[in-house]
Amino acid sequence: MKGQLSHELEVNVPAGQAWELYGTIKLVKLVEKEYDTVEEIEVVEGDGGVGTILHIKFKPGTPGFAGYKEKFIEIDNKKRVRVTDVVEGGYLDVGFTLFRVIFEIIEKGSDSCIIKSTIEYELREEAAANASFVSIDTVAKIAEISKNYLLNNRD
Secondary structure, eight states: EEEEEEEEEEEESSSHHHHHHTSSSSSHHHHHHOOEEEEEEEEEEESSSTTTTEEEOHHHHHHHHHHHHHHHHEEEETEEEEEEEEEEEEEGTEEEEEEEEEEEEEEEETEEEEEEEEEEEEEGGGGGGGGGGOOOOHHHHHHHHHHHHHTTTTO
């Protein structure tokens, strides 16, 4: 079973400024600081480039998973796209064979852009009921946190 969910949020900052956040490890640090259910994001390997592996740990009592590891598999500075796959734990423990998050910064004008967040997933047929674990809410909240940060820290 395959599925995809997307979310878009317009931000009144230049696309290049938004990409400075999304295309680097700065986004990870912002999420760790501002996302209320995240306890810690540990950089297991890498420096924020392709191949970087993060261990995301959630606060006790958070619904869902205690944590999982994800890997940056693509960072395209020209297209302003970052692709991250879950590589251990979390979704993979409940029948998913792929859980991917794609962040795109789309230029809308000289002073505005769209943060597009897409979740792509695949799961084994016998685990199809677990598709309900997938929610766009997480990436939508990351986009809102990012928007607030970007608007308060304009170039």
